[in-house]
Amino acid sequence: LWNANLKNADLWNADLKNADLSDANLSDAKKAPLIVFGLAWNVIIRDDHMRIGCEHHKITDWHSFDDRRILEMDGKKALKFWRQNKDMLLNLADSYQEQLENL
Numbered sequence: 001l002w003n004a005n006l007k008n009a010d011l012w013n014a015d016l017k018n019a020d021l022s023d024a025n026l027s028d029a030k031k032a033p034l035i036v037f038g039l040a041w042n043v044i045i046r047d048d049h050m051r052i053g054c055e056h057h058k059i060t061d062w063h064s065f066d067d068r069r070i071l072e073m074d075g076k077k078a079l080k081f082w083r084q085n086k087d088m089l090l091n092l093a094d095s096y097q098e099q100l101e102n103l
Contacts, residue, residue, distance in 0.1 A: 031047060034093075047097075063090060
């Protein structure tokens, strides 16, 4: 995608893991998702939702999930991941939403 014009592209379910976005034009991508790679699961934050792996929920729901609910998603691995990354991911999601509101 080098030098691609993605001005109005909807990349919600796109797999950009190995994409080279150098010089891509994202100037009008006001609602471009925030994507976090390098964790046990990829994280995608868009609008008022956050997807972690295959779990896709409203950010407000992620704030309210307790340990039991996270265990139901994918067992002990999910709970360990959530405990290690919860604060960071919720802060990212909240900051992302705040920036969207200020556009």
